[in-house]
Amino acid sequence: MKKIILASKSIDRKEMFERAGISFNTLSISVNENEYKKKISDPILLVKELAKAKVMEAKKQVGDRKKDTIIISADTIVEFQGQILGKANSKEEAFTMIKSLKNQTHNLITGLAITEIGNEKLIVDYESSKVCFSDLTDEEIHSYINSGEWNGRAGSYSIRDKASLFIKYIHGSSSNVIGLPMHKVFEILKVEFNLNLLG
Amino acid sequence: MKKIILASKSIDRKEMFERAGISFNTLSISVNENEYKKKISDPILLVKELAKAKVMEAKKQVGDRKKDTIIISADTIVEFQGQILGKANSKEEAFTMIKSLKNQTHNLITGLAITEIGNEKLIVDYESSKVCFSDLTDEEIHSYINSGEWNGRAGSYSIRDKASLFIKYIHGSSSNVIGLPMHKVFEILKVEFNLNLLG
Numbered sequence: 001m002k003k004i005i006l007a008s009k010s011i012d013r014k015e016m017f018e019r020a021g022i023s024f025n026t027l028s029i030s031v032n033e034n035e036y037k038k039k040i041s042d043p044i045l046l047v048k049e050l051a052k053a054k055v056m057e058a059k060k061q062v063g064d065r066k067k068d069t070i071i072i073s074a075d076t077i078v079e080f081q082g083q084i085l086g087k088a089n090s091k092e093e094a095f096t097m098i099k100s101l102k103n104q105t106h107n108l109i110t111g112l113a114i115t116e117i118g119n120e121k122l123i124v125d126y127e128s129s130k131v132c133f134s135d136l137t138d139e140e141i142h143s144y145i146n147s148g149e150w151n152g153r154a155g156s157y158s159i160r161d162k163a164s165l166f167i168k169y170i171h172g173s174s175s176n177v178i179g180l181p182m183h184k185v186f187e188i189l190k191v192e193f194n195l196n197l198l199g
Numbered sequence: 200m201k202k203i204i205l206a207s208k209s210i211d212r213k214e215m216f217e218r219a220g221i222s223f224n225t226l227s228i229s230v231n232e233n234e235y236k237k238k239i240s241d242p243i244l245l246v247k248e249l250a251k252a253k254v255m256e257a258k259k260q261v262g263d264r265k266k267d268t269i270i271i272s273a274d275t276i277v278e279f280q281g282q283i284l285g286k287a288n289s290k291e292e293a294f295t296m297i298k299s300l301k302n303q304t305h306n307l308i309t310g311l312a313i314t315e316i317g318n319e320k321l322i323v324d325y326e327s328s329k330v331c332f333s334d335l336t337d338e339e340i341h342s343y344i345n346s347g348e349w350n351g352r353a354g355s356y357s358i359r360d361k362a363s364l365f366i367k368y369i370h371g372s373s374s375n376v377i378g379l380p381m382h383k384v385f386e387i388l389k390v391e392f393n394l395n396l397l398g
Contacts, residue, residue, distance in 0.1 A: 139398070162397075
């Protein structure tokens with residue numbers, strides 16, 4: 001049975017893997033995201049390049065000895081009216097992000113990269129979903145920000161938690177909106193890496 | 200501060216309330232669902248009537264003494280090609296449900312009823328979302344059914360868990376697909392019951 005490494009620091013991705021009943025280990029990978037953001041303005045290309053950089057760095061760290069090990073990495077951003085919104089660095093920045101997204105529809109884009117130790121194959125893909133927020137007063141946004149949920153999340157919200165109160169609808173993959181398009185992980189592992197998670 | 204009672208046995212609804220940071224108690228309510236299903240063939244009318252019956256039964260049980268207490272109830276079904284799919288009673292029934300839904304789009308419909316102790320007001324509403332499954336082999340469906348996740352779920356799946364592997368996309372409320380349209384709960388409590396969950 002092949003082993004899986006999820007090369008991600010995201011608690012949301014880890015939880016999704018756990019809830020899907022996947023047996024895996026995590027590896028915390030850092031790449032210089034700002035460097036990529038300076039060079040790449042196209043949101044889809046950016047998340048694909050970041051996911052690829054993370055998975056290749058993870059592959060290097062794991063080394064050649066661990067055969068039959070699949071490595072999965074991802075990067076998520078919010079795209080709104082041509083602007084790329086990543087993770088906020090402060091409460092004030094998070095407030096501004098949520099305020100700009102209220103009563104509007106934005107795109108949640110995740111880049112996904114999968115490779116295997118001892119295998120040259122590298123699959124890089126992405127998924128984009130539309131998310132529509134309700135209208136919110138400044139007081140409501142402050143109350144939301146004070147919950148701390150914004151911290152560490154692209155676009156400053158977590159759809160499964162308090163933000164469920166103001167997310168009207170999504171068009172697209174519901175797991176992508178949490179940070180990883182699980183159906184795509186399932187398909188790629190099955191077709192490209194001979195691993196069936198429902199096997 | 201008003202108190203909230205969630206009159207539901209669903210672990211998914213309870214978890215959503217917890218994750219949204221809502222302070223609440225639960226009350227387990229039983230109504231004779233089969234009686235309603237025999238009488239009502241329209242899916243939207245059915246879930247609305249079931250949610251209403253549950254909330255009114257809960258109101259009776261709580262009694263008049265607990266003022267400032269809001270009661271929320273819901274009922275969820277899957278509608279596919281004119282057929283109403285509720286919870287499966289066996290593995291075999293669950294298998295048949297998932298097999299009929301694979302590679303197709305169905306509607307996930309939740310009826311929602313909210314009232315308050317010492318207040319005649321009763322709001323009954325519903326939300327419908329489209330859910331699209333990937334294609335699945337019989338072996339994959341068997342593997343999914345053996346996880347036990349089908350048990351107690353309308354349509355025999357749980358989008359937040361293993362079923363994330365074969366849900367391609369949704370069009371509509373992402374919390375509704377788990378069993379309760381949280382943005383609608385937020386709006387109704389704010390507008391109709393003077394309670395702001397982001398207050």
